[in-house]
Amino acid sequence: MGSQPEPLPTPVTQYGRDGLAAILARPERAVIAVDFDGTLAEIVADPEQARAHPDAVPALAALAPHVASVAVVTGRPAGVAVRYGGFAGVPGLEHLVVLGHYGAERWDAVTGTVHTPDPHPGVAAARAELPGFLEAHGAWRGTWVEEKGQAVAVHTRRAQDPQAAFEALRAPLTDLAAQHGLVIEPGRMVLELRPPGMDKGVALTAYLREVGAESVLYAGDDLGDLPAFGAVEKLRSDGMPGLLVAADTVIDELAEKGDLLLDGPASVATFLKALATHM
Numbered sequence: 001m002g003s004q005p006e007p008l009p010t011p012v013t014q015y016g017r018d019g020l021a022a023i024l025a026r027p028e029r030a031v032i033a034v035d036f037d038g039t040l041a042e043i044v045a046d047p048e049q050a051r052a053h054p055d056a057v058p059a060l061a062a063l064a065p066h067v068a069s070v071a072v073v074t075g076r077p078a079g080v081a082v083r084y085g086g087f088a089g090v091p092g093l094e095h096l097v098v099l100g101h102y103g104a105e106r107w108d109a110v111t112g113t114v115h116t117p118d119p120h121p122g123v124a125a126a127r128a129e130l131p132g133f134l135e136a137h138g139a140w141r142g143t144w145v146e147e148k149g150q151a152v153a154v155h156t157r158r159a160q161d162p163q164a165a166f167e168a169l170r171a172p173l174t175d176l177a178a179q180h181g182l183v184i185e186p187g188r189m190v191l192e193l194r195p196p197g198m199d200k201g202v203a204l205t206a207y208l209r210e211v212g213a214e215s216v217l218y219a220g221d222d223l224g225d226l227p228a229f230g231a232v233e234k235l236r237s238d239g240m241p242g243l244l245v246a247a248d249t250v251i252d253e254l255a256e257k258g259d260l261l262l263d264g265p266a267s268v269a270t271f272l273k274a275l276a277t278h279m
Contacts, residue, residue: 005274005277005278006273006274006277007274008271008274008275012258012259012260015241015242015244015259016260017259018241019236019241019243019244019259020259021241022214022215023067023215023243026214026215027067027279028066028068029068029215030215031067031070031207031211031213031215031216031217032060032063032064032067032069032071032217032272033071033073033207033218034070034071034072034073034218034247034268034272035200035222035224035225035228036076037074037075037076037222038188038220038221038247038248039247040053040056040060040265040269041056041085041265042264042265043188047146047155047190050084051084051085051086052084052265053268053269055269055273056085056269056272057085057093058269059272059273060272061090061091061092061093062273062276062277064093064095064096068212071097071098071099072085072087072098073099073102073204074099075100075102075148075151075185075187075192076100076101077100077101077105077148077149077150078098078099078100078105078107078114079100079105079114081098081107082098085098088109095108095109096108096109097109097207099203099207100114101148101151101194102185102194102198102200102203102224103198103199103204103207104150105150117150119149120181120195122180122195123151123180123182123194125180126179126180126182127145127152130152133172133176134154137169139168139169141159142156142158142160142165143156143158143159144158146190148192148194150194151185151194152193153190153193154169154173154192154193155190156169156189156191157188157189157190170191173193176193181195182194185223185224187224188223188250199224200220200224200227200228200231201228201230204218204228204231204232205231205234205235208235208240214240214241215240216232216235216240217242217243218245220245220246220247220254221246221247221248221251221264222251222254223254225254226253229244229258232244233257243259244257244259245259245268247265247268248262248263248264
């Protein structure tokens, strides 16, 4: 006799239980969408050192053949997420899609290419101002500017008091972003200046329509994932079952909205692997 699949955790909400049931009933019409940093990869002090958890890619590869699509939805440039995730050339992930820069960029495993829009001129202007801006606000020590191509981000994780630095910079950076036609995207000890008009909710909704999904699982851990959570809530109100997975409980707003609460990338990988065994 074969071994029984590992039990799946039970979502804490009826919406979540209905979403999970729909995914399991017709996996071939389901989309599994996941954030990268904090969901597939541990949060680290240096974002350039982030890598997918060793169990994450095998779990996605086990799921992918059963579902309509697996998508990684991230604020990172799509190509960077592909490299740090180790997604290219993985058996089982031949049809993986990475929606980078909150959906402004797209990498398809089928072609191995990234489609990207022309850069917003405000990003270059804001980037040029940031060194003097941070020094004028007394925030240069311990902060770090990350070049993201279509966006630019200020990290405070290395500051002596990361949270205080984050709060001190949030309003001034919001003003700087507005001066250049950009918006601010706060995260876990990071403030990103990026073009308006795209977020993970917009990207996810458009992708679900593109593939004709009938159900969706979305997993995320940070403030940038709230629009995707909101999109799934809207879709559920319109009749599409969905399961919201809070990959970490650090962000209260996500934990409150999550149907299933997990404890970081290792737990996410374990859950996704177990989900695959039930398909």
